[in-house]
Amino acid sequence: MERYKAICLDLDGTVYKGSQAIPESIAFIRTLQQSGIEPYFITNNSSRTGLEQQQKLKLLGVETTEKQIMTSAIASAKYCAQHYVGKSVQMIGESGLREALLNEGIRLVEADGDIVIMGIDHEITYNKLATACLSIRNGAHFLATNGDLALPNELGLVPGNGAFIELVKASTGVAPMILGKPQSYMLEFIQQQSGASKQEMIMIGDNYETDILSGIRFGIDTIHLQGGVTALDEVLAKLEHPTYMFKTLAEWNVES
C-alpha cells in the first residue's frame, strides 16, 4: 500500500463523528505523517473556510495545513475560475463559500449574476431563493456545492443543501451542476495540486453513495470504513465494490 501518494480522507464519519475524534483514524493519520505522507481531507461541507476546518481538525488532534483541505466550496470556486473566466457569481452560502470564491479572485454580486452557486446557508431566506431563481430564469449558469438532502445534527436529520436546491429546481425547471461528492471534481483538483497519478490516489470514506462513488467515478482505489453512513451489508449489495472494506483504519498497515 505504499504506492499511494495522495491519500484522501472524508471528514465526518471517517476522521471524526461530530465533535468526537475516531481514534484509529487519528492514529492512522499520524503514522502517515511520520512516514512523510500528508493526507488530503475532503468534505462536502461548504460552510467552513479552510482555516476553520484546519482548526476543527487541530482540536481533534490532527495537525495539517490549509492546502491539504478540499471542500465543495473550494472546488466550486476553482471550477468557476477555470471554466467561467471573468464571470460574476451570485451565491447563497456561508463564509466557506464566500472566502473560496474571493480567494479565486471571483467577482461577487447580489443579483443578476452570470452564475448562481448554492451552498448550505443557515440564514437562507425567501428573498435569497427568489433572487437566485430570477437569475437562473434570466439564463445564469446554476451550480451547487453539494446535493446532500439531509444532514445529521444533535437533534436528528435536518435539511441539507440538496433540499434547497430541489426548491430552486422545482421553481425554475433547471437542475444545477453539482461539484461535491459523488462527483469527482474535488479529487480532480487534488490530483492537479499533488501531481499524483490515479494509481497513486485512494479515497477513504464511510458513505458509499458519496465517498466511494466519487472515487470509483474518478477511477482510483477506495476504502469503505464501517460504522458510519453505509453499513457493510449495503456496500456488499452494490454492483461495484470498494477496493478495500475495513472496520477501522487500524486494519491498514502502512508498512506492509
Ligand SMILES: [Mg+2]
Ligand atoms: Mg462521511
